[in-house]
Amino acid sequence: MYSKNKPAFFFTVILIVVFGCSQALYIPTFADSQNAGVSTDTLALGRKLYVNNCGSCHSLYLPAQYTKNEWVKVMPEMQKKANCNDQQVAIITKYLKARSRQE
Numbered sequence: 001m002y003s004k005n006k007p008a009f010f011f012t013v014i015l016i017v018v019f020g021c022s023q024a025l026y027i028p029t030f031a032d033s034q035n036a037g038v039s040t041d042t043l044a045l046g047r048k049l050y051v052n053n054c055g056s057c058h059s060l061y062l063p064a065q066y067t068k069n070e071w072v073k074v075m076p077e078m079q080k081k082a083n084c085n086d087q088q089v090a091i092i093t094k095y096l097k098a099r100s101r102q103e
């Protein structure tokens with residue numbers, strides 16, 4: 001039974017990989033910018049910096065996987081690893097915190 005459905009299984013996996021990853025990382029909206037108290041442009045820049053600097057060693061963690069405090073805690077170590085300056089990290093952190101997990 002399993003082997004009969006193998007092509008369908010792999011097709012489904014490919015669909016999840018292709019569409020799942022690209023849609024999961026949210027695109028900032030006006031509502032996000034109001035909640036976070038920063039402009040949509042800043043959040044969009046944070047997303048871009050995050051994608052460009054944080055995905056080379058591990059897959060990109062979703063903002064909702066960690067609380068605000070957890071994000072703040074992990075950033076200094078990851079800043080060293082990613083070689084980002086303080087300003088870049090501050091903007092990335094704003095993006096991540098704007099849709100972080102509820103404490």
Ligand code: HEC
Nearest residue numbers: 053054055056057058061066074077078079081082084092
């Ligand atoms: C040079 C490789 C590298 C880069 C670049 C990198 N990371 Fe990591 N990251 C790691 C490794 C290795 C771990 C797991 C071990 C650890 O916690 O140190 C990790 C773990 C994490 C975790 C999980 C921590 C936990 O305790 O659950 C988060 C969240 C994270 N990284 C976020 C980021 C962010 C945000 C950036 C961009 C600023 C980034 N990483 C860039 C190597 C990297």
